[in-house]
Amino acid sequence: MNDSHTSLSRRRILLGAAAASAVTVAGATAAHAAPSTAAPAGEAPPAREARRLVVRDRIAGARLADGPARIQADLHELLEAWLAFWSANSPRVWSTPVEVEGRVGAGGDTFTLHAIRVTRDDETRDAFAAGRSDAAHLATLASLHHHFPAVRVEADGALRVADGPAGWTGSGEQVAFAVTACRELWGLRTADPTNWREHVSRAGHAIDPASRSGWAAFTRASLRRGLRTESY
Template sequence: MNAHPHSSLSRRRLLVGAVAASALTAAGATAATAAPSTASTGIAGAPVGHDRIAAARLLVTGVGPATAGFQADLHERLAAWLVFWSANSPRSWSAPVEVAGTPTAAGDAFTLHTLRIRRGEHLADGFAAARRDAAHLATEASLHHHFPSVRRLPGGGLRVTDGPAAFTGSAEQVAFATAACRELWGFAAAGVTDWRGHANRALARAGHRADVASRSGWAAFTRASLRLGLGTESYQ
């Protein structure tokens, strides 16, 4: 494990909360409460305005800081995901301070473009859609951990659709797992027909006895891929 020292008390509390949220996700029952935001009131089923996701300021792509409409369930899932991503990132990083993306008009899907954190006194991109690197795959892993559908869009944006996380064997999940096996775990021979065996080897390296195609195995694989991609663990 590659530890990063000097974590704050609030960061430790964040990690504990996210581990609990991750466990609930693996059991099919993740839930979270977002940090306070300026939210409008709305009727059931109508998008509700938020200017934050968890504690991070929302920047609508092409607009800037703004209030945007989200279905309540999607906003809660995004908040739980962001806490989870942060808790599994290097301890020298702050919690995310800005999330840039675009929700759909109905508020039931969201496209992520940028995550910004602080390193010391400076803002830095923990994820940038146009930057295809380990952090990109790691963030994609974190979204697969929390959502049933994660689509790569032209330009590198990641679009999530609301719903409980689960392994479905979809083309999106297989493409992600294959890329993760090749680019994060070092299994260069992994392909869309034999990715499962390579992913199970990755799970064994991370200390998990589970099949990646199971609910618990998928949750463990996506979490381990997140930590590997962000450099929080090495799994040697």
């Protein structure tokens, strides 16, 4: 599938993450600060509810390449919603995903994605591959940012996610992704960590991408741009 996607530089993505980490997004910390959970003096803190682990060998119908894995039930549900979303916005000539290659963390609370495989012309192909820097890689990163609050690009290009509510947080990883998406998928070559929102607005994106609904719309549009499906 290399021939249908423009080659990108993972170095640009990783350098972007480093640059964005140094940027303070106004209001992000205050807006998302968690309320104190400290117990009153003399009382023991409430026990944290244990997360339920389940054994699964598939995600949204796609088999796990390494076989069954023990994973937190909530994380597995999010992964199922994510992969169905990715598939719904993928090219019509691709089948639904038939195999996902990834690693579940020791506690079952993280997942690191290495490949998504689909069938086309009776052949199984990598629609996303961690080691391939192309528009499909950035599109898949967008789809994960749509569903998860924290997405990390590993040194080998694999994408790591953890359970949690999706939405804009202003993290360095989100800003780095947004700037790279603007430059590589939206054609906004002068976007940087301080002005990317203005560039997106001038490009016709009606909702502030640094809001919950705007972030969802921006990541979906970036997914479709990366997979070349924005026209339908």
